[in-house]
Amino acid sequence: MSTTLTLPIDRDVPPSNTPTVFVRLLLIPVVLAAAFLRTQELSTVGVSFDESFCQKMVEFSWREMFHRMSLDVHPPLFYIILKAWGNIWGHGVVAGRALSAMLGVLSVVGTYAFVRKAYLSPSTPGHANLWNAEVPAVLAAALIAIAPLQLFWTLQIRMYSLMLTLVVWSAFLLMRALDDDRKRLFDWALYTFSASLMIHTHPYAIFVCFSQFLYAVVYCIRMRPGAIVARMKPVLGSAFCLWISFQLWLPVFLEQNSRVSTEIHYFPKPTMAMLGKTIHELWVGTGVPLSSTTGLMLMQASFLILLGAMIARRPADFFLFVSAAFPVAAAIVISTFSQPIIYARYFMFSQVFVIVAASVLVCRLPRLRLILVPVLLAIAAFP
Numbered sequence: 001m002s003t004t005l006t007l008p009i010d011r012d013v014p015p016s017n018t019p020t021v022f023v024r025l026l027l028i029p030v031v032l033a034a035a036f037l038r039t040q041e042l043s044t045v046g047v048s049f050d051e052s053f054c055q056k057m058v059e060f061s062w063r064e065m066f067h068r069m070s071l072d073v074h075p076p077l078f079y080i081i082l083k084a085w086g087n088i089w090g091h092g093v094v095a096g097r098a099l100s101a102m103l104g105v106l107s108v109v110g111t112y113a114f115v116r117k118a119y120l121s122p123s124t125p126g127h128a129n130l131w132n133a134e135v136p137a138v139l140a141a142a143l144i145a146i147a148p149l150q151l152f153w154t155l156q157i158r159m160y161s162l163m164l165t166l167v168v169w170s171a172f173l174l175m176r177a178l179d180d181d182r183k184r185l186f187d188w189a190l191y192t193f194s195a196s197l198m199i200h201t202h203p204y205a206i207f208v209c210f211s212q213f214l215y216a217v218v219y220c221i222r223m224r225p226g227a228i229v230a231r232m233k234p235v236l237g238s239a240f241c242l243w244i245s246f247q248l249w250l251p252v253f254l255e256q257n258s259r260v261s262t263e264i265h266y267f268p269k270p271t272m273a274m275l276g277k278t279i280h281e282l283w284v285g286t287g288v289p290l291s292s293t294t295g296l297m298l299m300q301a302s303f304l305i306l307l308g309a310m311i312a313r314r315p316a317d318f319f320l321f322v323s324a325a326f327p328v329a330a331a332i333v334i335s336t337f338s339q340p341i342i343y344a345r346y347f348m349f350s351q352v353f354v355i356v357a358a359s360v361l362v363c364r365l366p367r368l369r370l371i372l373v374p375v376l377l378a379i380a381a382f383p
Contacts, residue, residue: 023134027112030138034108034145038101038154042094051157055096058083070252073259077200078159096157103161104154107352110168112141115356117175118316131363139373140359143380147355148285149348160345163202167349170194171323174212175316177234178219185234192238196245203253204346207327213239214326215319223315257339270335270342272296281344282351302354309357312364320360324353355380 047055057065057072057079065083069076082099089095115137120129144150153160173191195212198205216235224231246253276292279299284290306324310317327350335342362372 020130020134023130023138026138027109027141030112030142030145031105031108033142034105035101037145037151038104039098041155042097042101045155047093048156051093051096054079054082054157055091055093058086059091070255073256074159074202075200075249075253077197078162081162082157093157097155100154100157100161103165104150107150107154107161107165107168108141108145110165110172111144111352111356112137114168114172114175115140115359117172118319119314119360131366131369135369135373136356136359136363139363139376140356142377143355143359144352146377146381147351149282149344149351152286153345153348159201160348163198163205164349164352166194166198166201166205167208168352170198170208170212171319174216175319177238178216188234188238192241192245195238195242199242199246200249203257204327204331204341204349207330208323208349209242210330211322211326215322218318219315270332270340275299275332275342278342278344278347282347305354305358305361309361317357317360320353320357324350324357 057068060068062083065079066076069079082096085099086095089098116133119133119136121132150164154164170191173187173194177187177191179187195205195209199209213235216238217232220231220235221228273292276295276299277290278295279302280290280292280295282295283298302324306321310321328347331341331346358376362376363369365372
């Protein structure tokens with residue numbers, strides 16, 4: 001007669017967190033790859049007219065520069081940072097592009113921080129968040145690191161790299177501010193400061209901030225307990241402070257907008273063909289033949305990805321939809337009835353959230369995600 005030795009099972013011991021730690025460590029090669037890709041052609045690519053314009057702008061004295069900035073069509077923050085950077089590292093092409101490259105790498109890190117914060121559930125063990133938050137965060141960061149248009153504009157001496165960085169980090173800070181477990185004024189102050197920097201970087205930030213506050217209002221109404229006034233107080237306070245911070249530049253902004261609306265520009269009024277080519281450029285980058293049909297199909301695919309991510313009905317899913325769809329819709333409406341502002345480089349700030357939605361959606365498919373994750377990376381690297 002044989003006996004079998006059976007060891008008691010300790011059901012209170014949680015599963016190993018080794019996979020979670022390993023996934024987090026994958027952020028290191030992702031960041032290194034982002035830095036490598038953004039520093040290979042700092043001096044070899046020809047200097048564009050817009051880059052030369054920025055370089056020339058910061059060569060003036062501070063007083064003269066502020067006067068000339070008011071004659072431009074962009075807010076002042078990038079020029080201020082570029083001039084301060086140049087006073088330390090020089091005003092050459094390599095130094096200017098190094099600033100944009102550094103900001104591009106920070107946007108990759110910010111994407112990871114935002115996704116992880118938005119989808120991490122503190123009430124569940126670390127291993128349970130592996131495919132809910134950890135893998136999507138690293139995957140989204142990797143996709144931003146290699147996305148063609150993201151790469152191109154983070155190599156230009158322009159404000160787009162700074163704007164992209166502020167978009168993802170402001171999203172992260174908003175998630176912190178809305179965290180029920182924190183309820184700290186400091187978090188709202190950080191978010192408001194980041195949003196203020198954003199609206200002083202690019203006019204498109206107005207759409208981004210509106211979508212973020214729209215989400216915050218809906219979140220506080222639906223998810224927060226208590227009287228509605230108490231729930232809305234931090235959101236309204238943040239919006240008021242943001243409005244105050246923009247008042248010094250507002251007269252200049254209105255003058256710039258009036259000048260742009262009355263002057264003749266080379267961008268035509270929007271058509272479906274133009275919109276399709278813009279979306280195609282958004283996903284495949286510059287320097288390739290553009291197809292309006294392909295672009296419109298990509299636009300529909302992006303919309304379906306956003307809707308697919310919302311099936312789980314998590315608050316962050318709604319944030320992705322609003323942050324991606326509202327700015328693009330606002331740009332189309334304004335372009336139809338006023339000044340055309342449909343440019344692929346503007347839509348890249350919405351593209352980030354479509355990429356995040358795709359990463360989240362793929363990781364929610366248990367039987368397919370091990371196949372779809374490398375496929376998604378391959379599509380991004382070789383569009």
